[in-house]
Amino acid sequence: MTIKETFPFNALVFTTMTTLPQLADHVGHVAKAMYQEAARLSVMPTGAIHWKYTGIDGNPATVFELEIWLPIQERDIIAEGFEWKHIPSFKCLSLIHEGDWERMPEAYQKAMDYVAAHQLTMTSECREIYQHMDFEVASHNVTEIQIGLQ
Incomplete structure (x- = not known):
């Protein structure tokens, strides 16, 4: 685990209000639609899919x-079904989770233990960056978890 400040970037953004049991409704197809829209607009994807929870x-x-x-890469684009945003830098506790997403609560518990042990103050935001997604072999998934810090 490390404490770091992320770099700002531009993004196509999908926003919804949801609950934990409803998260599966957004897996896969939203990312696929975003890549399709990026291709339609001829914009250059510059990183992995991020999920931000507030x-x-x-x-x-x-x-x-x-x-x-x-x-x-691009700025101020008009996309169908998505919006463009500039994502600011973000101070966070970062850890890598390798494997099945069903085991991610264990990684979050390790992060919460670290936050408590080091008396850190969290924000209301956390992020997951899906560095490698494998929908056939879950043990191959690589996800960076970022817990917002003040």
Whole structure:
């Protein structure tokens, strides 16, 4: 685990309000649609898909904001079904989770333990960067988890 500041970037953005049980409704097809829109617009993707959670607390009934980002090179584009945003830098605790996404709560627990042990103050935002997605062999997934810090 490391504490770091991310770099700012531009992104195509999908935004919705959701709950933990509804997250599976957004896996795969939103990213695919974002890549298709980027291709249609001839814009250059510059990074992996990000999921940003704001207001998530681990309670399955809590409604929170989910933004899915596709980093792109271009600025101020008009996209069908998505918006363009400039994503600012972000101070966070970063850790890598390798393997099945079903085991990600274990990684989050390690992060929460680290935050408590080091008396860090979290923000209401966390992110997941899907560095490698394998929908056939879950053990091949590589996800960077970022917990927002003040």
